[in-house]
Amino acid sequence: MNLNATIFGQSIAFFFFVWFCMKYVWPPIVAILEERQKRIADGLEAAERARVDLEKAQAESADQMKDAKVEAAALIDQANKRANQIVEEAKEQAREEGKRIIAGANAEIEQEINRAKEHLRAQVSSIAIAGAEKILEKSVDQAANEEMLNKLASEL
Amino acid sequence: MASAGPEGAEVAQTATEYVSHHLGFLRYGRTEDGTWGFAHSVEEADAMGFWAINVDTMLISVLLGLLFVGVFRFCIKNATVENPSMFQNIIESIVEMVQNSVNSSFDHKNNLIGPLALTIFCWIFLMNTMDIIPVDWIPLLAQTVAGDSHLYFKAVPTTDLNITMGFAISVFFLIIFYSIKMKGLGGFLGEFAFQPFGKWAVPLNLLLELPGFLAKPVSLGLRLYGNFFAGEVIFLVIALLGWYQLPLHFGWAVFHILVITLQAYLFMMLTIVYLNQAHSHH
Numbered sequence: 001m002n003l004n005a006t007i008f009g010q011s012i013a014f015f016f017f018v019w020f021c022m023k024y025v026w027p028p029i030v031a032i033l034e035e036r037q038k039r040i041a042d043g044l045e046a047a048e049r050a051r052v053d054l055e056k057a058q059a060e061s062a063d064q065m066k067d068a069k070v071e072a073a074a075l076i077d078q079a080n081k082r083a084n085q086i087v088e089e090a091k092e093q094a095r096e097e098g099k100r101i102i103a104g105a106n107a108e109i110e111q112e113i114n115r116a117k118e119h120l121r122a123q124v125s126s127i128a129i130a131g132a133e134k135i136l137e138k139s140v141d142q143a144a145n146e147e148m149l150n151k152l153a154s155e156l
Numbered sequence: 157m158a159s160a161g162p163e164g165a166e167v168a169q170t171a172t173e174y175v176s177h178h179l180g181f182l183r184y185g186r187t188e189d190g191t192w193g194f195a196h197s198v199e200e201a202d203a204m205g206f207w208a209i210n211v212d213t214m215l216i217s218v219l220l221g222l223l224f225v226g227v228f229r230f231c232i233k234n235a236t237v238e239n240p241s242m243f244q245n246i247i248e249s250i251v252e253m254v255q256n257s258v259n260s261s262f263d264h265k266n267n268l269i270g271p272l273a274l275t276i277f278c279w280i281f282l283m284n285t286m287d288i289i290p291v292d293w294i295p296l297l298a299q300t301v302a303g304d305s306h307l308y309f310k311a312v313p314t315t316d317l318n319i320t321m322g323f324a325i326s327v328f329f330l331i332i333f334y335s336i337k338m339k340g341l342g343g344f345l346g347e348f349a350f351q352p353f354g355k356w357a358v359p360l361n362l363l364l365e366l367p368g369f370l371a372k373p374v375s376l377g378l379r380l381y382g383n384f385f386a387g388e389v390i391f392l393v394i395a396l397l398g399w400y401q402l403p404l405h406f407g408w409a410v411f412h413i414l415v416i417t418l419q420a421y422l423f424m425m426l427t428i429v430y431l432n433q434a435h436s437h438h
Contacts, residue, residue: 002202002317004185006210010217010322011329017221017279022271025228028235029251030270035237 125153175392178291180308181316182212182298195308212298212309213316220282220313224275250278254424261428264338264435269428272330276323277424280380283313284416287384288409291391314384314419317377324377327427331372334434343437372430376423383419387412 129149176198183201184194185208194211195201201208231247240248254274262269286294294311313319335344348365349358387408394404 003321004183004204004206004208004210004318006208006214006316006318007322007325009209009214010319011326013214013218013221014275014323014326017225018268018272018275020225021228021275022268025225025232026251026271026274028232029228029248030255032235032237033248033252033255039237 121153121156124156125149128152171396174396175389177308178295178392179310179389181210181310182308183208184211185209196306198308201308210310210316210318212311213313213319216286216294216311217279217283217313217319220286221279224278224282228278250274257425258428261425262432262435264432266334266431266435268330269431272431273424273428276327276427277420280314280323280423281416281420283319284384284420286312287314287387287391287412287416290405291388291395312384312388314380315388317381317385320381321373321377323380323423324373327376327430328373331430331434334431338435339437376426380419380423383415387415 129145132145180198181201182194183204185192185201185204187193187195187200188203195204195208228247231244234241235244251274254277255270258269258273289311291311295307295309298309299305299307310316332344335347339347348362348369349355351361351365353361390408391405394401394408397404
């Protein structure tokens with residue numbers, strides 16, 4: 001065997017380097033590795049959170065869009081209904097107005113007819129008198145016959 | 157030195173000398189005349205006994221340890237969370253590899269295990285990598301610096317049993333320390349005495365459990381040493397082949413890239429597993 005005190009020297013050196021490594025080499029490197037791991041994990045977590053947020057926002061916007069569409073459809077429907085109603089009302093009004101105008105015209109016509117009748121009646125009596133004058137060839141006392149003629153005229 | 161001619165007994169002598177010179181240590185200790193100093197031959201080095209130190213492997217070992225902490229500290233100084241450089245990525249991937257190994261094999265909470273595993277892996281990896289450097293370069297450099305062309309200098313620390321056993325007994329010490337810390341002295345000793353056959357077969361239990369326990373550091377240290385000592389000897393033999401060594405050295409070095417990483421990883425994993433056992437109650 002060729003063992004000598006080098007074995008102790010090596011052991012001392014060994015414990016020195018292990019101590020040095022334990023104090024000044026291992027902890028800083030492991031700290032850097034852990035810090036980087038933590039940052040990567042944080043970054044991934046943030047990305048995941050952002051993805052979830054985005055999904056939620058997309059779902060929300062789709063919901064809002066659907067609501068808006070339904071609302072818009074309802075408004076258009078309502079507007080159409082209202083327009084129809086207005087048209088119907090206008091038609092009704094026009095019809096009534098027409099009726100009223102027709103009624104007015106009818107009344108006026110009636111009045112005109114009556115007036116014409118009256119006029120005619122008055123003329124008929126004078127024509128009848130003139131006719132009778134001609135027939136009788138003699139002047140009839142107008143005053144004496146007036147009563148009879150008026151009676152005739154009212155019978156017309 | 158690397159080119160020995162193909163003729164006769166004298167050449168064989170030269171080759172033997174070459175290999176054994178490369179396997180010798182630059183050892184500092186008490187020489188036969190009672191003074192302290194460097195050994196000048198393998199025999200002199202062997203005669204120094206236990207109280208001597210292999211200056212070459214110890215020096216390279218400490219320099220590589222400093223290189224390891226220096227490179228990592230340099231990386232930390234310029235490290236950022238958001239924008240890591242290529243260099244930082246490499247360092248981080250090593251740390252993550254070690255961290256994953258610890259997480260997969262170690263079930264307890266202990267802040268020592270991560271840095272321990274990282275130090276073992278990186279340091280042994282660097283020591284093993286010295287293997288790839290052509291066998292003459294570093295000794296030649298040392299000889300030039302020292303101004304002594306006969307200087308012994310062993311450049312690969314893991315080819316020195318002292319270095320590998322230094323690792324192994326340090327880990328063994330930690331195993332004992334944490335076993336006693338987690339289970340108490342009684343619990344720790346009880347595992348040898350009362351398993352696997354219960355308290356009526358204490359001697360048999362000791363006979364079964366103790367060798368297995370003691371084999372842990374021995375196998376750890378010897379496995380690493382054996383792999384790299386053998387690899388080094390092959391490198392030395394290849395280096396004797398003159399120009400033919402170039403493709404052979406390349407092939408063996410490529411194969412050793414695998415061994416270097418594998419052995420460093422294996423030492424680290426076994427350390428983690430042994431310490432996990434030390435923390436667990438059986």
